[in-house]
Amino acid sequence: MKVIGKSPGKLYIGGEYAVVETAYPAVIASVDRYVRVVLSSRSGAVGTLHSNQEADQTFDWHREEGRVVYKEDMPFQLVAMAQQVAERYLAEKGQPIQWAYDITIQSDLDHVSGQKFGLGSSGAVTVAVIQAVLNLGAYPWQPIELYKLSVMSQLFLHKKGSFGDLAASSFGGVIAYTAPDRAWLRGELKTRRLSDLVQMEWEGLSILPLEIPRELQWLVGWTGRPASTDYLVQAIQDVVHQEEREIAYVRMLEDSRICVVRMIEACRTGHAAMFMECISENRRILQEFEKGVGTVIETPLLQQLCQLAIEQGGVAKSSGAGGGDCGIAFVDDLHSERLIREAWSEAGILPLEIRVAERVTYGN
Template sequence: MIEVSAPGKLYIAGEYAVVEPGHPAILVAIDQFITVSLEKTENVGSITSFQYGNLPVLWRRQNDLLVLDKRENPFHYILAAINVTESYAKELGKELSFYSLMVDSELDSSNGRKYGLGSSAAVTVATVQALCQYYDLGANNETIFKLAALAHLSVKSNGSCGDVAASVYGGWLAFTTFDREWVLKQQEQNQSVKTLIEREWPHLSITPLTPPLDLRLVIGWTGSPASTSHLVDEVTNQRSRDKQAYEVFLKESALCVNRMIEAFQAGDIKAIQTQIRKNRELLVQMSKDTGVTIETPSLTQLCEVAETYNGAAKSSGAGGGDCGIVLFDRKEGLLSLMTAWEEKDITNLPLHVYTKAEK
């Protein structure tokens, strides 16, 4: 039995701009996980997930391709991860076999509502990691990231894959995405998976950050789930209304996040907080320019309450609901903030930054 866990993520800064190649964002991996267990079977395989009623979806093989017994299935990211990783395994001369794959997630609430912690990325990464172990592929972090990113591209994901990077590498990360058009062009030219992941991907950059010792991350959840892919699509569709405003947003976001990265390197909490507030302003302005709601009234309340207790706050990820993040100097008291949030129906998620050495 192989068992692999991958952590969820939260965006700290650089949302929306990060979908453009070379535009930086900062993310963290958090200590809630998706666990994939994998065990060899004969003649037929299965995929089981607690989140989908624990009924196994059975699969067989036709010409080494995985074929489901049910046409409708909720496992798009898992299947994409299997297809990409097994293509790579075959190119390395491995013989494909059958296995049962079980998924368990801590990234949703007990009633199945999503917190916005990157479950699609985490399940993709955990599946890729489990199969790399199963087929003994000796994959490093970069290989796992690229295999998981290719899986996301294959299901037409419009995200940056920053959440994939957080699930693979853990901790605090500075991230810029790759040129997806370049990757898709390589695939059109029938580039093998092995060749593609061995090549350097234009603009891709994943850099671990060390946070200042007294920096404290606090996470609030508004209780209102949001669809990242839907919001990113909306912004993409609307930004053509004012291309100049969008170009200004991209430029200002890059400036803000790069300054924040420098503040991390200098261990300067006040400077980090200044850029968090600046990034919030940029996202609010971009929201006005595109007409897409990013900071909902609940997220505005979350931020405003946190600011009264000396925290620097903003929406996290695509916004439209889900989580907000607050960065504090550890010396500041937090109990009053929790009470004030409770009165506004905002839930503090007791999560911590996850670094790989911890697990």
């Protein structure tokens, strides 16, 4: 038997950084670059894992007392935990997988050099592995199940962040997202079964579908410098404990909330001008925030990316953690889109051919 899991990457449109706090919204787009996971059943007790990120290596796995076990030096801990969580969930549902299988992972989210584009590869691979294992068990999953199992998988690995990338990869399309209360969730994980937690309402969590106003053209540029979300989020969390900088953090949270609520309304009503205003405002909020806490979100090349878009009548901002990776721009005519792409290329910024991914509905 052979099954496939397929999960899109993501880009933040607005609300990054603030969204790591419960009740502060973000707008996130899934993108049509994918992680694909193929599972192939095999005889015997040992399965294998192979990824195009480590093309010359194959890793063996087996089960001990029903648990998936790899060697400790296996670099794909996200994959191993996602596999374990999905198998545990199926067992709780009375549909255990008791045979071995080979795992093959192929990602479109990276540059040919191997550098990450900043499209949420860790989130996409987590969701794709869980989806593939559920497919192998012939389980008719819903997107919310993919999301919740993916969050629990990453919490077991002590991952930080809002898990907005997991929501975008699980649901597809564009979403308005607020993160669950992670302290509450960690407490529940200690005492409840996965299947019980999936069925529960999660405190603070909200995932709603949106559409970017149709008359706008969306551009994505890659600056060539990968950023680490965990590192940058931790840097922010470290500095906010310093009393003299806490004011900047609190101001950013409230300003971001007001801005993103307007952005969501612009998406719901198709109000392109309001949406573009919100993109510019969100950029200003992040610029003030980085000054206040003394970190770098908008690098010089991201600044240039934004300025080149503005010169052609567009709006632009960094996307996600900043510190490198991607910037996004919006314009309302095709001629300006072409000019921005040309200007970016001349400046050493790689325009990416990216569109919003289709919505995920259900599995099997």
